[in-house]
Amino acid sequence: MSLVLYTYWRSSSAYRVRIVLNLKGLDYEARPVHLVEEGGQHLKPDYRALSPQAQLPTLIDDGRVVRQSMAILEYLDETRPEPALMPKDAAGRAKVRELMQAVGTDIHPVGNLRVLKAIEAEFGADQAVKEAWSRRWIGLGFDGLEKLLAEGVAGRFSYGDAPTLADACLVPQYYNAVRWGVDLTPYPTIRRVVEACQALAAFKKAAPEAQPDAP
Structure with missing residues (x-):
């Protein structure tokens, strides 16, 4: 099967998917979509035809289109089950999803590019204000996430002693932090888990600076 990933080097959502593709040992074609150049290539008609929400990433799996990074992560784990990146038991899977959503639905959305551009355009936020905004929401999110991990969920990684989809969400958000x-x-637990992840080749290969479209 051929895999194509529409990606951008600094997109944390695309970063998540790159991590999982690498953990699975999957070869894929990266097709960069620049979020800034040309007014944002993701807003162009050609890409909108592929992604009606004009968002990254988009995965093409042998002609099948899968959108939204969280859906893509679980799709990859279900269609390529080895190595498994979700626990076998329902309680464990619920916990990993809890950790994923703590990042993907609580922290990330309020700090992504379109939100920062909106508060600049509509409220006159300058760079200092945008930085303060981002620090506020990441810090608030990490306050809760640190407690979730420190409650005993974390082993070497976010859940136990092998990487899961939760780690694929945590590391890109840490990069943003x-x-x-x-x-x-x-956040000592978050820092410890991220350090363990970043020691792995799959995470290093997925890092923004390692991407072909990185400046």
């Missing part, structure tokens, strides 16, 4: 200057001192 570093980018926006969040004080990470209060």
